[in-house]
Amino acid sequence: MTMLARLLVVLVALAHVGFLVLEMFLWSGPTGQRVFAMTPEFAEQTAVLAANQGFYNGILAAGLLWGALTNNRAFMIFFLLAVIAAGVFGAFTAKMSILYLQAAPGLVALLAVLAARPKQAA
Secondary structure, eight states: OOHHHHHHHHHHHHHHHHHHHHHHTSTTSHHHHHHTTOOHHHHHHHHHHHHHHHHHHHHHHHHHHHHHHHTOHHHHHHHHHHHHHHHHHHHHHTOTHHIIIIIHHHHHHHHHHHHSOOOOOO
């Protein structure tokens, strides 16, 4: 696995840690309201749903980081595919920008992982 491929996986993971923080901890505050263009009332009404989304983003981040740290290609591929699927679904059901913020970086990292040759066993 090339260092570039693993770096891209880590960057995607860090983005999902950022999504976790936004959705679980900053959703109802000024930052969350500004980023997601919400009223305070809407932010309060949807805070539990956002926290749930944030938790799932944390799972994706953990899987990606585990794969990168252990150099487990199968883990990285699986979790990158999950990131891409979630990004495509989010783009068509919530906001098109999710395609560029989540799915596209996941696809770039996936292509790098797939292009990297696994080390051959001795």
